[in-house]
Amino acid sequence: MGEGRIYLINGPVVRATGSQGFMMNEMVKVGKEGLIGEVVDIGEESFTVQVYESTTGLQVGEPVRGTGKLISAYLGPGLIGKIFDGIERPLDRIALLHGDFVVRGVEIFPLDENKRWRVEMKKEVGDTVRPGEIFALVQETPLFEHRLLVPPHVSGKVVEAKPSGDYKIHDVLLLISDQKGNVHHLTLYQEWPIRIPRPVRERLLPTIPLITGQRVIDFFFPLAKGGAAAIPGGFGTGKTVTQHQLAKWSDADVVVYIGCGERGNEMSDVLEEFPRLVDPRTGRPLMERTILIANTSNMPVSAREASIYTGITIAEYFRDMGYNVALMADSTSRWAEALRELSGRMEEMPAEEGYPAYLSSRLSEFYERAGRVKTLSGEEGSVTIIGAVSPPGGDFSEPVTRHTKEFVRCFWALDRNLAYSRHYPAINWLTSYSDFGEDLKEWFREHVGEDWDGMRERAMALLGEDDRLQQVIKLVGEDVLPDEHKLIVETGRLIKIGFLQQNSFSNVDSFCTLEKQFRMMELILLFYERARELIASGMAISEIKRSDVYLKLLRMKEEIPNDQLERFDTLREEIEKFFDNLRARYKEGAKSAS
Template identity: 55%
Template sequence: MNTIFSINGPVVKVLNTKTFSMGEMVYVGKKRLMGEVISISDKETTIQVYEETSGLFPGEEVISTGSPISLTLGPGIISNIYDGVQRPLGDIEQISGAFIANGLEVSPLPADKEWDVTVLVHEGDELVPGQIIATCPETSSIVHKIMVPPTLSGKAGKVAPSGKYTIRDTLLTLIDEKGQEHPIGLTQKWPIRTPRPSKSRLPISRPLITGQRILDTMFPIAKGGAAAVPGGFGTGKTMTQHQIAKWCDADLIIYIGCGERGNEMTQVLEEFGSLVDPKTGRPLTDRTVLIANTSNMPVAAREASIYTGITLAEYYRDMGYHVAIMADSTSRWAEALREISGRLEEMPAEEGFPAYLPSRIATFYERAGYMVNLNDTEGSITIIGAVSPQGGDLSEPVTQNTKRFVRCFWALDKSLAYARHYPAINWTTSYSEYLDDLRDWYNANLGERFLRYRARIVTLLQEEAQLLEIVKLIGADVLPDDQKLIIEIAKLIRTGFLQQNAFHKEDTYVPLEKQLEMMRCIWYLYKKALLVVNERHIPVTAIAKTGLFDKINKMKYDIENDRLDKFDALRQEIDQTLAAMD
């Protein structure tokens, strides 16, 4: 019998045993706590336990399962709220109340619910890995596609007719080339640390449209891409992710609350429960999966929650859906790695993090991508990971290592947040390397002028940054009027374009066509005002008194998203007002 020798927080050791394999799931102690084998030597086996280990004693038995930690994948995942190891928190609350009892074994999916299944194959059909064999409506927004597991292929034996089935029922029997029979139902298992296979990885070419101007126009992210959202406390990481989750054009959202404060996760649950999906008019939870692993939950489960989320995303990607993952926050996931590494007495690297921190971050972000699946459908996983550097220091290891593996960096600025400028994304330190990949899409769908106006807007902001350095030294009065105009127009870009109001019905989501018209209008005002300043020698202060700057600043509210024709009238007003100036 394998018994516990030592207990150090979530780390448990068993001496003199060779019955466990690396990465195997085990049950620890009388309460059958879930654990995973993370280290094996001739003398001892080390296990990390995903539940609270208080009350555990040396000498209690550790039971082998023979399989790695895996998720149960099938209908019923969407709209659910899980902990870090796919235990449904709603069902747990009914059993043990507000706190999670140790050793609870709860079905991750509703065991007795009947699903209306349409079977798509017949007896004798050749079945290949990933093939869609049946469908059922999982929610009003998502049709669940039951697939052949990626490791199986063969011929269909006995096939059940279309009808109502539970996750315990068998839909068909697959007979492999060796003549062995494999029952296939609505569910399948998959280990969380193993990426699900795909046929090929496609080049990135389509943007994830969020309706947030500073993201879509300035720093776009592609479907299948990865972005980091670093920022200190109170800079708006969670709010930014909420806006993306609500408005982006992904089919499915997976929100991972990794080590978040309990009250913050409560707010997420309440908001997501009350939000209406703008696409369908149905609750947003109809296309959302929440993984809640708060800061007071076991630290090892926090480390697993990231892999739980990405595995669920890969499962729905295999059905041909575009999935967006909000990981909030990867810093607390890294802190869980650091705590477990310390208890394992591993040699620490920078700031106490384990030496393998970069490779763990890389393996997570590398599971993003735009794929051709085994069943020849196309799907994508886009990862948006929040980073919470201590004290807002973006030079710390988690932020710096994340920058190495993502191509989109939305740096949140404390000074902008304190000035109530949201999203508080700093336009000088943020960047996106996806712009060239998306150039053909922008040109095909919006015309070449979209990126042309974007380049002009960026140039004005860069010129403003240089001029403000001069202003700090010698004051604004010595600047010529054409440079004063640049400062005024750049201020208009910052407040009228980059700043966005999540609580205004016209401004919370802005289509790309309106974003283009807004840039065009700002640039039109700049060119016309520059002529007035240079040729008629009218000072910028006089132009400001006409109210044109305020008028353009409010166009995001005054012009409805479906009334873009009003921009023509606005440009006419600019012409008339400037022409009437003496």
Template identity: 50%
Template sequence: MKHENKKGTIQDINGPIVTIRLPGVQNGEQVRIGSLGLYGEVISLEGDEALAQIYESTEMVRPGEPVEGLGHPLSVELGPGLIGGIFDGVQRPLEEMFIKAGDQIPRGLSPLPLNREKLWHFVPSDNLEPNMPIIGGARLGVVQETETVEHRIVVPPTIEGELIELAPEGDYNLEETIAQVRDPRGQVHHLKLYHRWPVRKPRPYQGRDNGVEPLITGQRILDTFFPLLKGSKCAVPGPFGAGKTVVQHQVARWANADIVIYVGCGERGNELVDVLDNFPKLKDPYSGRPLMDRTLLIANTSNMPVVAREASIYVGITIAEYYRDQGYDVVMLADSTSRWAEALREVSGRLGQMPVEEGYPAYLASRLAAFYERAGRVETMDCGKGSVTLIGAVSPPGGDFSEPVTSHTKEIIQTFWALSKELADARHYPAIDWVDSFSADVGTAAEWWHENIDRGWEKRRAQALAMLARDAELSRIVNLVGPEALSSAQRWILEGAALIKEGVLQQSALDPVDTFSSPHKQFMLLDLILTVYDEGATLIELGVPVQELAEMPILARLRRCKELYDSSQTDQLKAFRVEALNVFKAIHSEYAQRGEQTA
């Protein structure tokens, strides 16, 4: 609610933490400080004195300068024009700021997040008439935001009552009234194409639901081995150089979600430059349109103010909830939550709060849990089912998964894609460790795979993981005493595991064919490799030397199937399967005849 602005003065400055005297200010309220008008947020209150965290550098700001209370908490503008946008950590549009100020953005510059001049074609809902009751979240009409996204204009969640008037179909800017609602107290609310919502307050919904289908990313090790449901929570931990950012880019590009929100939280500038440069050039594989037609970027690099980094996560999740409330499946990628936690640590240190594990504040675990809990699949107020899938990268120092951010995150999330420096050093990408990773969604995902792809999915997945686990045990024996200590059957297990690693688990993000693998292709590759392994195991029992099998040319081609056939060439993949099995049948016949002659 809008209040009359309050006036006060700066008392003390400690980096991004500023002590102010501002009578009547409320905890959580946004303020503007100093002659530059820097934005901040009240985080502690004692009488008329308050502590505010400032989203920009406070250099050259002095005690005694004016402070203004804005009467509302840190909020975001939600309406048409978000998709395709690039914002900073407090929803300032970076392109607009560049136009106004160039490369060096001055402090205090705060253009409006959404364009007030652009006209949007509004089509009202057919089922709404004057004098009928209406609730928060009800759909007023639609605006075609991009070629891909139909933006559903909803009543703000805090407003309900009687619909007095609904604008006819036509072109409107964001400041024009498109509906009027009289609440039970008699107050008339003039609704526009956009509204504001506080970022630290989850948006309401009718009820929470369980996920029913996996998020298809096109990455075999994710979809087949460690599936993630739409509306679920996932962490991608890994040390520097293990490929966290590439994994997130691949998910952002190929996920079968309606909306993708990428939050670069405290990451290196060159990584975010890659995102900002490449995403606008990419095509959406599902619509053929530019990828930015369903993507929104929030960029907050490591050299930007630490407090804005802390806010960026909440800005991203609030926008994600807004599109969820329109009935969309939204994926939000946060890169990385470790940098967000470091921002919490710095602010708590300046506040003099008691540090606990590795200097992090005592409330780290509860903040992480509250953030991840905003993911989920829900029944919206008026737009059916919608979901927010949260994927947070974690950057543990030295790859130590026992450090606080990783360990607390691991207790909260349902899917864990652990990246390995050893695999990355061996050029095995994506470097996701099949030993440390897990998914709690396999049971539900199996129902989808059995219904839509093949009923053998769960059995084949379990067989492959068991073979990889056995491979780890046998590899330790080989390292100690050499391969001669193994039987032929054991050496064939090593060969089968190598086929799975190279033919299924490895996947190049840069290969035009292999960068994406459909669920059908994923299962066909896994099933083919395991069938070849089973055929080979039968031949081993007949007495075929394992070396002869390992040197078969068909195995070299099998390793390359993933990049020889794209997801549409399933018929060619089936033909290769027949060819490979015929080779094994020929060897089987040959050795069976030898056995008969010997007998």
């Protein structure tokens, strides 16, 4: 392990002499206080370190000592339900030992070293183990079963095995002898370098949707498990609220939420709200399947850059157990700003808007770690990445948003006008897109309804036509439109307000099942088709709007809960009856007139 001496300090970037004995991405201890840092550049006689803590008070001449290890995440029982900083230090234990503020140089093992876990062993002496295989089980929470994995680089024969029982995190459970005669000690945890993706056996096609319960996403812009999505939007458009909803309601087994460079009050809201939330699938607290990583805007900027990699490494670990993981990154723009600041302090040549030239490749490295895979042990698991983007002034042409679009297949564009008019989620249905529609078509047809994609296309066509008519209305008013165009406008209003708008605070409408979404859109399109037939035969649209059927369609999202879907049959009968009676009266009136 190498040792150098500091000769330059530039904010979180430190340069030191004596590059011998160091390696790239090695974790080092900087200064007398042992600040945590990472080697990011090595020259012939000097090397550069980015320090993950405040360098205030650090002096030239202080030592930089290598640890011989890459900057890594510690993976094992005790991650679920906890909150860590950007380099996986447990903030609750830091607060308990040192107060509300993170003390410089503090080093606490991320996992509880004193707690005993009940371990159910799956291997015994003489068994052969393969990389990634499950060798023991730990019931980490009443909701979550933690599966202990053989590290990816280890295989061989078990020469010693502990029986099932209670063990601490550092206790050795298995001794594995490989073909070269090397003996590997397997404990309850393993380490993995955060900048290196964990290996998998095979990448699978994204053919299963991540169900979010948000109609604008599930119905119009679906996201596949193992896919990557971006939520761009200016200040106040609802990026964080949308990600909170996805964390609460998505059908992922594990949620990793990264607060990267966001305001501290937003993370405090998460910390206060999540423990009170109940998992709708199990009735247990949502925190029993959630991990929080907080690196807020008042924390060191370099740790913000590392927090994204820490989060994705933890997500990959749970994926390798065979779980579906949803990772929320809020926001990648703040992460990119950290890259820009560090790049500037390292005196690298800036590219567009001051960002480093490697911004695009860093974004691709992050989003490409998403995927639905077959793990080394043959299990199926996935990591789905949902990254918020905060373009300055809502300008989607700025570099972070533009480069992000190159690597995601789902783009949920938040609209300032929708947000300010209290339309939630404020996802613009005209500028958003999803490339997963074709991949998921068969799944939706099989599990929800044969006409799912057909209804989606008809609804999108109506919204597009409604937008064109809205431009005409702004110029000449709605009264001059013919009735068939007025019907499109009214149906567009039904879709926008009665279907796309969703109340995140409603007990009934905060989450909407796929079947309810299908039934709602089915009735809206039924209303349109029946009304169009009558208008084509000469009836005025005012006759159709006079009924309370229109209002019932607007209110059905709140009035029909997810567990009372049979009421849609009643509403359908009412709609059919209304139009049948209207047609009969119209024909009778036409006969009398003739």
